[in-house]
Structures are given as C-alpha cells and as structure tokens.
Amino acid sequence: MADDPTSSPLAPPATGKILQCFSGSFVAGTIAMLAYRMMLSIAANFAARPVLTDNPAVANISSAVRTLVVGMAALGAGIFGLAALGIFLLGIQLLFQRLTGRPSTLQD
DSSP states (O other): TTOOOSTTSSOOOOOHHHHHHHHHHHHHHHHHHHHHHHHHHHHHEEEEEHHOSSSSSHHHHHHHEEEEHHHHHHHHHHHHHHHHOOOHHHHHHHHHHHHHHOOOOOOO
C-alpha cells in the first residue's frame, strides 16, 4: 500500500514522537508556570496600588479592567497547564503502547 505511513522511509520513529511529547509538555508547563507567576505579580501590584477616586464610574471601570487583566493571565496559565498535562499523558500512552507492542493509532 502506498498510503501506509509506516512503510515510508521518511516516517519518524516512535521514539521521536515520545520525546516530542515529553519535550512539548515541558515547554508548555514552563510557559504555564511563567504565566501563573506573572498573574500573581500583576495581582499583587494591583492590590498594592488601589484606585483613589470619588467617582463611582471610575472605580467600577478600573475594577473591571483589573479583573479582566488578572483573568486573562490566569486563563493563559490554565490553558497552557492543561495542554502540558494532555501532552504528557499522550507521551505516557505512546510509551506504554511501545512497551506492550501494540500499534499506535496516531496518524501524521
């Protein structure tokens, strides 16, 4: 069969895919940790510098903007953290399949 990816001499070995999963998980986890630390820094900075105003509209808008900024940083940390976890678990699954001799269903 000409369309079979395992018969192609250019197909990467399964070990390469496993290492790609673990290195990708490491990179995503590092980005998640950096985003989490940035979120904590932003939140501490906002808490140390309260908005001093008598206008309730200004207070409401500044509170909403601060919440959105911290929320976006938290969302970024959460997304990258979940991606790191998923890629790590995929690497474990591929490693388990390689050790047990089952064929991988992952298509390129």
